[in-house]
Amino acid sequence: PGKHRNGSGSNASPTTDGESVFVYFKSGNFAALGLDGKIRWQTNLVEAFGRDTLFWDHGTSPVLTEKFVVMSRMHHGESWLAAFDKITGALKWKTARNYETPMENDHGYSTPLVIRYENKQALLTWGGEHVTIHDASDGKLLWSCGGFNPGGGKNWPAVASPVVIGDVAVVAFGRSDRGSPLLYGVKLGNSKEPASTNHLWMRTDTGIFVPTPAVWKKHIYLLRDRGEVECLDPLTGKTIWSDAFPKSSANYYGSPLMANGKLYAAREDGAVFVANVAEKFELLSENQMNERIIASPVPTGQRLLIRGEQNLFCVGKD
Template identity: 40%
Template sequence: MRTPSIALSLFAFPLLLSTAVIAEDWTNWRGPGIDGTVDSGNYAVEWSDEENLAWSISLPSRSGSTPIVLGDRIFVSCTIDEKNGLLCLNRQGEILWQQTLGEAKAGKHKKASASNPSPVTDGELVFVYYKNGDFAALNLEGEVVWKKNLQAAYGEDTLWWDLGTSPVLTEDNVVIACMQSPPSPSYLAAFDKKTGEEVWKVDRELGAPEEAAQSYSTPVVTEFEGQEQIVVLGADFVTCHSAQNGEELWRVGTLNPEQERFFRSIASPVITNGIVIAPYARGATLTAIRMGGSGNVTESHVLWTKKDFSSDVPTPAAIDGKVFLCTDKGQVGCIDAESGEELWKVETPKHRLKFSSSPILAGNRLYLVREDAVTFVVDTDRKKIIATNELGDDEFIVSTPVFTDGQILIRTFDHLYCIGGSAKKVVKN
């Protein structure tokens, strides 16, 4: 697995946050490197609801967040008895405990729910965030350590649709990005992990028109030239902030020069070799930005912008200077981050449903999950689809698959599936 010695370089790299977290853990929705990649391990290539399935479990409600894994525990956020909830399961799919918080606020869109934001853990606490503004930390036994409501504190949600951004961790704090339309404020805020007290909060009002001011993307925490930094995509700009105090270090924009009113953003940025990759414009543009500088670095630090190959919802995976992208309609390819050159491209079969889940690269295999829970496996060396896997009828998925210890966790709206692994368990209904 990726080790700290590999990450220490002149380039930006995702931060390794806690000695309690080990390489096999999946502590946030984008995986151990916060980049949608994992070392190859021994992960299944072919499966179905009858073959190579270790276990499955029905969930209390329909939801779209990605599970996280810490040691022998799996954490899944969802609505429980009409309240914001968190389930803790063991690696055999048995529920160890469940906890509820405030009243759940139902989703508006068919792809959304009260708990689309994914949990995150530092190895000691699990942090959760919900559509109604509830924001909390729980210990590993399910006890609420602290809880607050950000909409009560800072202003009610003015998103047209449903909260999607997930909390992220810095060395000391847990950070929330809120990008929405006036009159409620848009901001980036950091809270002490142990107490939930506000450490800093900065405005992020960038003048994007109407719905373009709204974002569902998740920031990326990284280290660049010895400084912990937070990169945020949304409201027509990419901004980079000091993790210590939230100060804006640099910005790129506008990514919406024609001032289109409806360029809300969903896909998040990803970083490789000190280059930020930013999908935008409802999947019409993909922009590469070299980190560094100060102030507005649009003219000096934008490496390239593609207008023919990007994504609206899926966040790309990236590693070693290569970007692995899946469009919403299932075009899949690899791009050189430095030059923007398309290295290869393949297409999944045409289908009425799209791809909302983000791709995961495990070694030389790229896993892509369509909204009906059909997973395509692409061999990136041979540049071809080598497997197509289905999981029952009437499934729907927007969450990202989780890869850990030879097992793949796939969370649909209604079920959590565990693929592969050495032990075969009785399937739970």
């Protein structure tokens, strides 16, 4: 069971390279399974590195690089980023990632991004009030950016993952659900200037807390917890348009999905919406799955997978 009514022991999304499926559970169990469901290797990161001190349930998902499967833990205590061999599960590198912050701001539920940085594969990670870039081959810190909390706010964990367009990362901080949003645009610097507090722009009037933004055609799409949708220019942070899905007492916890100019969003009460956002916001459909949905929709070919509380739905044309 989860600490939060919307949490569970399996918050982390599985990931696959087409040969193995990599999974993580809040018990610490971390494993690779074949496509036949047989366990190829299994380890326990709680036993290896200690129990997390997160106030809520673990939410970070494993990510794949060219060589490794990577996990991270951001909490009050020894925070880290670690890479494991895809075939054997052996630890290949582990790097500390510790920052002093106000209460709970060192807690992280976001997932690292795999990016290209200075002609190499790298991991962009958000948490502890810092964006960091690490060499994917050995975990070496290449660049970091702080300065995200000038007012010293607290109880602001990193939940939504950042998104990157070109050399700009858009980072959500603060608590939009409590009237204190912060949204930043950060230009990714170079490793010759490894520490930065420079931001392209900052917004204090808009932001997100849980859903990670979507990216499409050089625009950023925010889905706030109560269904407001906003399209932004990532270079300036300026709002291009804003609108909303139908009002409800239910929240949005899953991240929005963009496909062919259409935005898909699942609400916790089981409603799944589709909107055309190619030019402006136009609601196309509302579908009720009749069970709670916390997870994000996932595309596969011309179909959509939706994980409900009890069932896995596949939506598409016959």
